[in-house]
Amino acid sequence: MGERGRERLYFATTPVRITRSAIGKRLNILERIEKRHVFKLPYTNQLLSEIIESVQDFQIRRCLKVIDEFLEDGEPVILWRVQKKCAVQLHDFKKIIPKLEEYLSREKERN
Structure with a gap:
């Protein structure tokens, strides 16, 4: 798939889960x-895992x-929204709130 293909999935307009x-x-x-079948392709399997x-x-x-x-x-960033x-x-x-708050604080420091 290469780096460009991964980036296309990762940065798609509508987010697509990379599976x-x-x-x-x-x-x-x-x-x-x-x-x-992937056990026959160990390098591919390793790359997919990453x-x-x-x-x-x-x-x-x-x-x-x-x-x-x-x-x-x-707009103000309100987590429930x-x-x-x-x-x-x-x-x-609730499990991902700490990571989102960390990202928000970094973005506020940057601006």
């Missing part, structure tokens, strides 16, 4: 990288994108 399935479909190699993101990582990335949109538009816009369930959102 084996998403990568395989984009490259037309889904059957080769499914779990039952690239794919967890659900929580994807939720964080999606929330950071929304926070950036709020900041660009000059971020949660609502990203459609992250409350129990999952």
Whole structure:
């Protein structure tokens, strides 16, 4: 897939979770990288393990994108609005709040 392909998925207008399935479909190699076949391709398996993101990582990335949109538009960043816009369930959102607050504090220091 290469670095450019990964960046296309990562920085897509509509966030797409980076999974084996998403990568395989984009490259037309889904059957080769499914779990039952990937053991025959150890380097590919290692690379996929480094690239794919967890659900929580994807939720964080999606929330950071929304926070950036709020900041660009000059709107106040209110976490419940971020949660609502990203459609992250409350129990999952509570787990990622510290990372979002850390990002917000870094962005405020930068500006």
